[in-house]
Amino acid sequence: MKDKIKVILVDDHAVVRAGFRMLLSTEADIDVIAEAERGEAACQLYLERQPDVIVLDLSMPGIGGLESIRRICNRDGNAKILVFSVHDEMVYVDRAMNAGARGYITKNSAPNILVTAIQKIAAGEIYIEQGLMKNMPTQNSEADYRTIVDTLSPREFDVFLLLAKGLTAHKIAEELCLGYKTVANYGTQIRSKFKVSSVAELAHIAIILGIMRN
CATH class of the missing domain: 3.40.50.2300 (Response regulator)
Known part of the structure; x- marks a missing residue:
């Protein structure tokens, strides 16, 4: 049971x-x-x-x-x-x-x-x-986001998914066997590429792309 x-x-x-x-x-x-x-x-x-x-x-x-x-x-x-x-x-x-x-x-x-x-x-x-997601400002279309995802390196994509799932930088560092500063730098690069500033916005993008369900 x-x-x-x-x-x-x-x-x-x-x-x-x-x-x-x-x-x-x-x-x-x-x-x-x-x-x-x-x-x-x-x-x-x-x-x-x-x-x-x-x-x-x-x-x-x-x-x-x-x-x-x-x-x-x-x-x-x-x-x-x-x-x-x-x-x-x-x-x-x-x-x-x-x-x-x-x-x-x-x-x-x-x-x-x-x-x-x-x-x-x-x-x-x-x-x-x-x-709440509908109230979130969306600067790009799904096609734009897919184009941006294609520019992510394999490691950046891994970090993007884990950030979107709500994991902290420390937890991601443990899971991917990376240094905390390395993960933090990846996070900054990813948010910059998507032109967002928060975890909630990354989650929203992952849902738009069908990578995560809501």
Whole structure:
């Protein structure tokens, strides 16, 4: 029997957490193992409970969501964090993904989106709500992006895919047996070629090209 996806819910509103828990309790493959109302508690719970996915709000008292993402990802480069926020502006998506989150959906999304996002992220994919992707500025067409991909060296292409999947430069360095600075330089070159500045935009391009699913 397949193991359930262990989830920790992090939101400073108890009513919101109760709603999440109720929704997820109907899914046979998801198990909410803990809750937290502040980022500090989330960091501690992550170490103690080792969840598969953390569902986390950005706007919380204390250290807040972004700093929580950074701290958890610094401790574990494989951490899988899904941001579930009222903010639908791309600046929040970019900051969350650059901090290390693997997904971003809004609280206005349909209930099934939360379930899908958790399942995708648990499986190692990146997930950004489709409506948010449509708001992302697109400077090039699919054909333009394919032309740019063709100019990438084999190593640059490897780094591009892993960045688009949400892996940190440190994790990519480990996976490809490269130095951290080498990976960071590749990342700079790749973003320059695509004329983008964030991980979320690279993920968007990979989805447009059909390299990754959303």
